[in-house]
Amino acid sequence: MKRLSVRFDQCRNEGRAALVAFVTGGDPTPADTGAILDALVEGGADVIELGMPFTDPMADGPSIQEANLRSLGAGTTTADLFSIATAFRERHPAVPLVLMGYANPMVRRGADWFAGQCSDAGVDGIICVDIPNEEDQDLGPALREAGIAVVRLATPTTDEARLPAVLEGASGFLYYVSVAGITGKQQAAMDSIEDAVARLKAHTELPVAVGFGVRTPEQAAAIARVADGVVVGSAIVELVGEHGKDAAGPVRDYVASLAAAIGSARKDVS
Amino acid sequence: MTETPLLNSYRNQPDARGHFGDFGGRYVAETLMPLILELEKEYRAAQADPAFAAEFDDLLANYVGRPSPLYFAERLTEQVRRDAPKGKGAQIWFKRDELNHTGAHKINNCIGQILLAIRMGKTRIIAETGAGQHGVATATVAARFGLPCVVYMGAKDVARQQPNLFRMKLLGAEVVPVTSGANTLKDAMNEALRDWVANVHDTFYIIGTAAGPHPYPELVRDFQSVIGKEARAQMLARIDRLPDLLVAAIGGGSNAIGLFHPFLDDPEVKMLGVEAAGEGLDKKHAASLAGGDPGILHGNKTYLLQDEDGQIAEAHSISAGLDYPGIGPEHAWLKESGRVDYTNVTDTEALDAFQLLCRTEGIIPALEPSHAIAAVTERAKTMDKDAIILANLCGRGDKDIFTVAEALGVEM
Numbered sequence: 001m002k003r004l005s006v007r008f009d010q011c012r013n014e015g016r017a018a019l020v021a022f023v024t025g026g027d028p029t030p031a032d033t034g035a036i037l038d039a040l041v042e043g044g045a046d047v048i049e050l051g052m053p054f055t056d057p058m059a060d061g062p063s064i065q066e067a068n069l070r071s072l073g074a075g076t077t078t079a080d081l082f083s084i085a086t087a088f089r090e091r092h093p094a095v096p097l098v099l100m101g102y103a104n105p106m107v108r109r110g111a112d113w114f115a116g117q118c119s120d121a122g123v124d125g126i127i128c129v130d131i132p133n134e135e136d137q138d139l140g141p142a143l144r145e146a147g148i149a150v151v152r153l154a155t156p157t158t159d160e161a162r163l164p165a166v167l168e169g170a171s172g173f174l175y176y177v178s179v180a181g182i183t184g185k186q187q188a189a190m191d192s193i194e195d196a197v198a199r200l201k202a203h204t205e206l207p208v209a210v211g212f213g214v215r216t217p218e219q220a221a222a223i224a225r226v227a228d229g230v231v232v233g234s235a236i237v238e239l240v241g242e243h244g245k246d247a248a249g250p251v252r253d254y255v256a257s258l259a260a261a262i263g264s265a266r267k268d269v270s
Numbered sequence: 271m272t273e274t275p276l277l278n279s280y281r282n283q284p285d286a287r288g289h290f291g292d293f294g295g296r297y298v299a300e301t302l303m304p305l306i307l308e309l310e311k312e313y314r315a316a317q318a319d320p321a322f323a324a325e326f327d328d329l330l331a332n333y334v335g336r337p338s339p340l341y342f343a344e345r346l347t348e349q350v351r352r353d354a355p356k357g358k359g360a361q362i363w364f365k366r367d368e369l370n371h372t373g374a375h376k377i378n379n380c381i382g383q384i385l386l387a388i389r390m391g392k393t394r395i396i397a398e399t400g401a402g403q404h405g406v407a408t409a410t411v412a413a414r415f416g417l418p419c420v421v422y423m424g425a426k427d428v429a430r431q432q433p434n435l436f437r438m439k440l441l442g443a444e445v446v447p448v449t450s451g452a453n454t455l456k457d458a459m460n461e462a463l464r465d466w467v468a469n470v471h472d473t474f475y476i477i478g479t480a481a482g483p484h485p486y487p488e489l490v491r492d493f494q495s496v497i498g499k500e501a502r503a504q505m506l507a508r509i510d511r512l513p514d515l516l517v518a519a520i521g522g523g524s525n526a527i528g529l530f531h532p533f534l535d536d537p538e539v540k541m542l543g544v545e546a547a548g549e550g551l552d553k554k555h556a557a558s559l560a561g562g563d564p565g566i567l568h569g570n571k572t573y574l575l576q577d578e579d580g581q582i583a584e585a586h587s588i589s590a591g592l593d594y595p596g597i598g599p600e601h602a603w604l605k606e607s608g609r610v611d612y613t614n615v616t617d618t619e620a621l622d623a624f625q626l627l628c629r630t631e632g633i634i635p636a637l638e639p640s641h642a643i644a645a646v647t648e649r650a651k652t653m654d655k656d657a658i659i660l661a662n663l664c665g666r667g668d669k670d671i672f673t674v675a676e677a678l679g680v681e682m
Contacts, residue, residue, distance in 0.1 A: 054580075054581065055451065055581045055582040056451065056456060056457075056460050056567060056568075056582050057460075058299075058459075058460040058463045058464060058568070059299045059301075059463075059464070059467065061464075065450055069450075069451075072581060077579055078579045078580075102566075103297055103566040104565045104566045104567055104574070104576065104580040104581075104582070105579055105580035105581065106580075107565070107566060107580070108565065108576070108578070108579060108580030129299050130297045130298055130299055130566065130569070131297060131566075132296065132297075132298065132299075132300055132303050134287065134295075134296050134303070135295050135296060135297055138566070138571075152300070153299070153300045154300060155299075155300045155301040156301075157300075157301050157302075157303075157304045157305065157470055158300060158303075158304065159304060162303070162304055162307075166300065177300065177301065179468075180301050180467065180468060180470055180471075181301075181464075181467055181468035182464045182467060182468060185468070
């Protein structure tokens with residue numbers, strides 16, 4: 001968990017937003033994920049979100065749905081995910097790693113088991129799409145006990161009255177889902193993102209990372225001017241879908257283009 | 271609604287957070303949380319509004335055709351007694367919800383939910399459907415109230431439920447075949463949730479069974495409880511006593527909870543829910559209580575068919591309406607509390623019961639209640655002649671004749 005705050009602090013000191021990069025674990029096979037994660041880091045990603053595949057990814061659009069099915073089709077297990085995480089941590093001791101996914105695979109063997117595995121594998125935080133604060137008891141206490149960040153999501157439908165409930169028990173960073181919809185579709189209007197980030201930051205000290213529908217370096221740069229982090233997922237997952245076992249190179253180049261745009265974003269306007 | 275709540279009641283679930291014991295809850299993406307909180311608020315207001323109940327009751331009486339009859343199945347009873355030990359063979363009664371408008375119990379819930387949608391000012395309706403009965407019922411109420419309607423249906427179900435597909439289209443609904451995952455009901459529900467999350471501002475999701483995030487399991491149960499309330503009053507009026515055993519088929523479990531709930535605090539009334547055992551519990555099936563474990567899917571915690579990593583298994587039943595790897599959370603709680611017994615019936619047993627009811631009573635049942643009928647005939651043989659079984663005949667079989675013909679090797 002400390003790696004998350006260290007990295008967000010470091011980015012702030014460098015006058016830039018953090019690049020948060022998502023990829024589905026085990027896609028195209030568990031053996032290929034390590035090289036793709038390395039490519040994210042080499043391209044300049046600051047925080048890695050490793051997606052846990054699930055049979056029923058109901059908040060995801062077609063790109064990530066297909067990645068989930070490819071991964072499960074290749075036989076990816078929860079044990080494989082933790083092996084991938086453990087190996088990543090050995091290669092990259094300082095890069096924050098967050099697991100993202102759905103509740104059922106996380107709670108299947110009990111929250112304490114899951115939190116213990118996260119801790120052993122050097123995972124820094126968890127994003128669980130379908131456990132809101134109202135059901136925090138299923139996972140939150142075990143994660144906090146193990147020192148794992150509970151990253152919460154806020155959306156355009158999260159109003160002022162509800163925001164404190166979302167933030168209660170939240171840690172690591174706050175993930176602002178800029179579009180009311182599924183992953184990989186359209187991007188929200190920039191002015192609405194700017195307003196939303198300002199509103200969120202009035203309620204929390206946590207870094208605010210913005211995602212959903214971010215594809216081009218220009219879009220990433222625009223968000224980087226107003227937010228602490230930019231999350232890119234579906235576009236990377238699509239590259240993995242297109243290039244399969246040979247995805248590391250294209251992924252590295254694409255992430256590098258995002259990182260460059262984010263790195264100079266605030267300098268362009270000043 | 272004016273009854274004093276009993277301390278030791280089985281009828282005071284869920285709690286304020288939507289939990290039935292360890293089950294139920296609100297496991298949804300944040301985008302949907304504000305919406306389901308608003309839905310709960312609006313439902314509480316509707317419950318307190320006599321005008322809402324009056325409109326609901328009026329539509330059930332004059333549009334749906336309620337109350338549905340209570341029927342003593344005399345020839346089926348005689349048939350069962352022929353194979354039963356001496357003195358055994360309970361009387362078999364049916365609650366005739368297959369006589370409702372649209373041919374199943376699903377319409378009861380749809381009437382309630384579309385009235386809520388209108389209260390909330392929503393202008394677009396979506397639904398998921400398995401067998402197509404809920405899709406038809408939703409398309410029906412959407413047409414009745416003049417709202418556009420999109421129904422998500424697994425591609426596999428589209429292929430095996432062509433008559434209902436055409437019905438929905440006649441009623442003006444857009445039917446979207448879902449080709450993700452296993453192409454059945456759970457995938458249709460995923461797709462409906464994806465639509466909802468992208469259209470929360472104007473769209474109301476009419477969930478077809480007593481499952482999903484709170485308050486859906488509660489409100490679907492309440493709307494379907496008209497089945498049990500009527501049946502209870504009809505039994506008392508006809509024979510001045512309550513039945514000894516209630517039986518209903520369970521996919522998500524809305525017809526069963528609708529029948530059971532008004533009787534839960536009558537300790538002399540036993541209850542039996544019947545899951546679909548498909549090809550057998552050791553093969554492909556849809557019996558999540560018998561063959562599943564607690565887990566989280568589609569907004570609620572309940573029993574699920576899943577592997578050791580929590581990946582959801584594909585269910586199988588000859589009945590598209592029971593072909594779902596989960597079950598409503600109140601049933602999960604009623605199982606754990608021991609108040610309701612649950613059993614399961616295979617495809618083959620359901621097909622036999624289907625044909626038996628056709629021949630003995632002149633009623634073509636849907637494949638869903640055929641599962642209940644199979645369990646009824648087994649239980650009746652073990653019960654005394656003066657005992658009474660009441661089963662819910664929750665749908666009629668017109669939609670299933672092609673499936674049955676294929677299973678029996680008949681060319682049509």
